[in-house]
Amino acid sequence: MRQKQSDPKPAGHQRPPPRRIYEESQGKLPEGAACPDCGASYRDGRWTWQAAPADAYSHVCPACERIATDYPAGVVHLEGQFVRDHRDELLQLLQNLEARERKEHPLKRIMGVRDEGQGIAVTVTDAKLAHTFGRALHSAHRGSLDDPPTTSERENLVRVHWRRD
Ligand SMILES: [Zn+2]
Secondary structure, three states: OOOOOOOOOOOOOOOOOOOOEOOHHHOOOOOOEEOOOOOOEEEOOEEEOOOOOOOOEEOOOHHHHHHHHOOOOEEEEEEOHHHHHOHHHHHHHHHHHHHHHHHHOOOOOEEEEEEEOOEEEEEEOOHHHHHHHHHHHHHHHOOEEEOOOOOOOOOOOEEEEEEOO
């Protein structure tokens, strides 16, 4: 016979209050929101890596949201024979750059890397990071860069093409 589980907590022992859930309809994100997935916290109008206060709202940050829904903000396409010959080295360059950027900006992350017919496609959570990657590839290895101008249309996927044959 199964016994009903009783509350193991002794009477009078206070549990910490559950994290408040922020409602999207309230408008602007309140100060002190914390992402339950990556631990980033929302302070002074931006996401940071500072520790969140104990009573922070639980709110998934935009980067984790993009990763969870597979909805990148930018794609960097690396194409050409040089890319096929130097695949690992080029990815290392981008990963190092991402690590540096992410230290200051929690929302700038690589989402994924996949091989495609002409080379490699790297998806990112932040459009500016796609531009940064394109410029870094071009300044380190020349080749040709097709870097569309940044627009305020945040919903549009930014596609950066870098090619070297
Ligand atoms: Zn997060």
